[in-house]
Amino acid sequence: MRLRSRLGRLDRRLFAAVAGAKLPGLERLVPALSRAADNSLLWAGLSGALAISGRRPMRRAATRGLLAVSLASPLVNLVGKQAFARNRPSPDGLPLARMVKMPVSASFPSGHSASAAAFATAVAMEAPGVVAAPVALLAAAVCFSRVYTGVHYPGDVLVGAAIGVATGLLTRRLWPQAMTGAPRVVTAPPVLGHDPEGRGVVAVINPAAGAGPDTATATMVRAWLPKAEVVEADGDDVPELMDEAAARARVLAVAGGDGTVNRGAQAALEHRRPLLVIPAGTLDHFAGALGLRDPEDAMAAYRSGGVVAVDVGEVAGRIFLNNAGLGVYPEMVDRREAVEQRVGKWPALLWALGRVLRTAEPDEVVIDGVPQRMWLLFVGNCRYDSRGAAPRLRRRLEDGLLDVRLLTAASRLPRLRAFTSVLLGGIGLSRHYQQWQADTLRVSSPSGALRLARDGETCTVPGEVEFTKRPRSLLVVRPVS
Template sequence: MGTKQGMWNAGSSEMTIRKRLGGLDRRLFRSVADAHLPGFDRVLPGLSRAADNSLLWAAVAGGLALTGRRRMRRAATRGLLAISLASPVVNLLGKQAFARARPSIVDFPLARLGRIPSSHSFPSGHSASAAAFATAVALEAPARIAVPVAVAAGAVCFSRVYTGVHYPGDVLAGSALGVAAALVTRRLWPGATVDVEARGAVTAPLHDLDPDGAGVVAVVNNGAGHDPCTAAALRKALPAAEVIETGPGEDLLTRLRQAAEHARVLAVAGGDGTMNCGAQAALERGVPLLPVPAGTLDHFARTLGLETIEEAADAYRSGHLVAVDVGEVAGRVFLNTASIGVYPLLVDRRRVFEPKIGKWPALVLAMAGVLTGDHRPLELVVDGVRRKVWLLFAGNCAYASRGVAPTHRDRLEDGVLDIRMLTAATRLPRLRAVVSMIAGAAGVSRHYLHWQADTLRVAAPAHPEGEMRLARDGETFTAPGPLVLGKRPRALLVFRPAG
């Protein structure tokens, strides 16, 4: 009897607390409704509408990316990644779990009343996206950028109450989830100073290099680069080098192979996909590769410690070479990662939207579509074991961080593949799949598996022709199965900073 009485008292206390918090929330909402703030009636409703579907933050991210500065591009990327994590958690999990009704708009000022969504009220999705983006930008950008973004995010959060769409508690909860999502991105994508200076096998330095770049053939992929001045900067840094510019629609690998035929050093300026093609051409001709960071993320160049064009030119002049591993699948190499499952789908979806709305908004839409769509795991046979797989990741060398999307490596010549897999024990419904993806990204899902090997064999028996869609250093292609992912230890010579 005492136990039942104690349980009743605990439940009663919980209900009392919820009622008090609900009453406080409604009183605060009414205080905002009764407030008259000169000028805000015109500004805040428009700002609230601008943040619909995160369009405001996509525009800010696009502006940051267009500056061409690395910190700004990283801030934009991290902000969009944070939104892509926060949005499904709020809209698919939070709103469904609490099912709170929207505030009553009786006697609410019509001049500033916003469009009332049909979804539930708690937590606020706009506030989650705003807080996620602002926090993520603050993790990367200087204060002169982070502070205005934070002010705009705060204004969006307040506008959701001021326009009668949310209670203050909805906004606070959404903001907290947004901040948490931004912090989680640091597990998925470490900070700018983390993934550099990975160890490679040191080889004999080249001492007879021309300091002005004679013998260097540099291929600049203008279709992938963020800075239209990359070619000019390379010509200034290495005035005797031959600089070849390529653009969208050209066969990049063919141009790189042609350049490698008469190069003593093959320099490649672009992102990770461009660097991948450069590595393929350099390996075929047996010439060293000079990576020039000029893409969006530049994982491989940054892992070597190369952040700028000037650093790449200095690395060339130092003659400091290291031998690094490359991964190989279906006759193609990869420098960073190869994956099967939802990541190739994400890349393909992003490319569908990108020509119409730009890279950064396309990334947001692609992430939201993949995380919330009714996708099913792949039926694969992995090293002889049949599994249902959401994502299969193979990294070139061991990655230090956990999860299904790690970025940090301490070595580039350890001879192993870092294999990570997110499986589905059953045919998971959509919401559970989203939870598994987010948990697996942090390395805590019970469906997350991690091991290292020098080869990995994968087959897709459920597919009529055994074909599989792969992403390789951010580029996608379809290959006939079964597949063998392997290693070519210390096969590629690359320049890196001395010392």
């Protein structure tokens, strides 16, 4: 208690020092900045500016920034303020020009500061320094403004900012950063007989992939490869367009997210064509595993002439490039897709997570002859690096293995702890978590049907399936090392 009293007195003295400071020329500017950050409108506007830049790192920074804010704001406002209920500072003595409307919520911690720090941290993880540094300075100015306008003590701001930084870093668990290098592939890359202007390339573009309608990718492909045939897909006709394009292409190029790339890979396999992946989705796990962070990387890979053979996984006659899963994974995808057209992908994902947390029940399955009551079964195409029931990064794409992660259900592992363990990368899973590698995996369900997710898309399959590998069966374009 003595330490708490000392910290409280120090907090009040610092507040008085800032409140008494006079910054010529900033008496009106700082309050205006503070108001601009109300309800995270400032960060939403910056996200929009980053997103329309057309550059892949900027779009990723915008998406990660909004994700960080959407996590930090409710954590502070719905949990932190309710738990501590600290009174706001007294505005007595502040100049009228500096004052803003006093919020009715508790003072500790600062929600504005949490959102500012979360957004700046997230942007710094994706954007170059020339963008991240001004955003960080702007976030620091917002934090300072909350004390300068008399609505927060410095301690409120510091703790809020610390929560924001932690939340920004936490987004790496939900959405990994873009990989800076390509995975190791042991097959020698043959030279791709290609035309520098794209003759023989048929590019299928899915404008609906990613955060919203995308016309920039098709424009870039036409500019880079003027002799290529560019086809813009429209909704449900993607599989048919892929098959037709692969039949007449020398190289099949696919621009979209992981689901679109999955369909392109299926067509490329059937017609034995090399696949050029152009990242244009929200997550782009497979493109990231190839070391392709943006469309510019894809064009550089094409021009380098490098082709490698990689593995694909297969289940119920359908392939997967990244992973397939049973249990809460397909349930979350189904719930997200039900609302994402109305609210956007990341808000829909958070809503789906909340719904599944309240309603999910374990599934009864038989895995390789052993009955299991499980929350989640993850089956990866090739071995993933990290431990946990939802890993994301791979260093090889042709090891011939399935990476199996199983999270079982028991009375000592309730729903909330199980989901927390998945999000935090396997912390505290103990004996309820199992991990192994295999070349085949058999799964059956007493119900007669299984809900399956593959590369972010779901389907219902018969109640007995086998996961297998097709080693080094898919040719993909990637830069020559």
